Amino acid sequence: MSSVQILHNPRCSKSRQTLQLLQDNGIEPHITEYLKHPLTEAEIKTIFEKLGCNSVLDMMRPKEAEFAQAGLDKQTITTEEGLQAIARYPKLLERPIVIKDNQARIGRPPEAVMELF
Template sequence: MPSEFILYHNNRCSKSRAALSLLEERGIQAKVVRYLDTPPDLATLEELFRKLGLESVRDMMRVKDDLYKELALDNPELDNHALLQAIAEHPALLERPILADADRAAIGRPTENLETLLPSS
């Protein structure tokens, strides 16, 4: 049975558009979540973090974004839960694009990272 893919997408982002194009080129249907319009809740973000297999939530955040600095999220005392809460409140902090299936996820920077989730062609 083929995997059900979800692409967390921002159409204004070239990397995100490239990820969508990659899926279309490969004939892969994905549920596209425009996460700025429909922000993921905390439970969804926790699941994404788990699927990404990261140690720090910062690795799935736009740490160079002005908002990250304005909210002082570089404070080393903030734990992963606090950082996930910040993304839930400010979805623009979420790195993009992220492709997820039932078990795993990958951040599409570079787009080639997504290949690890896709069936071989």
Template structure:
């Protein structure tokens, strides 16, 4: 099993480019299509910790689901934001590549080279 995992959306060009870049560098990551299989609260919390960012920084704020789910409410706790992100995985930025000790957002795809 691969040490690397990618939260992947095959319909997203940046996600496809990031996966291709990983493979060109000899990495065959575990692919998690997070829209079909959202991360657990524990997993998403760990990824945020590895990225050293707040939940808001991993959200796609232009998605309709962002406002529809109330994620634009500044009074939500981090725990509540994470819960809503899992319920509405389309708002999670993609792609995210991570191991047990490091993570990167593949925007641009070359960002993931820092963790290889």
């Protein structure tokens, strides 16, 4: 049996909906509240790879104030800059993210994570 993890923000409605969807389907994921327990840059890079993103922006929330505070620009951001910024400002991580084995999906919409099962 593989383990399932959700990077969760309980204040986010999509995150709560995604967690509920998993539980409604008999899946009890390991819950990581990434704002309380920030991820390392190495962990974020692994998730980036599991998501198969074309750009680090695909896993970021560029509208958050922290994006500008980090001195980032959507036109010129590099993967390395994005990973470093998420490690420094966990709020920049798009949420929720469900990880299963060597794959991950962003729960926007929540049903997208069911591709993993």
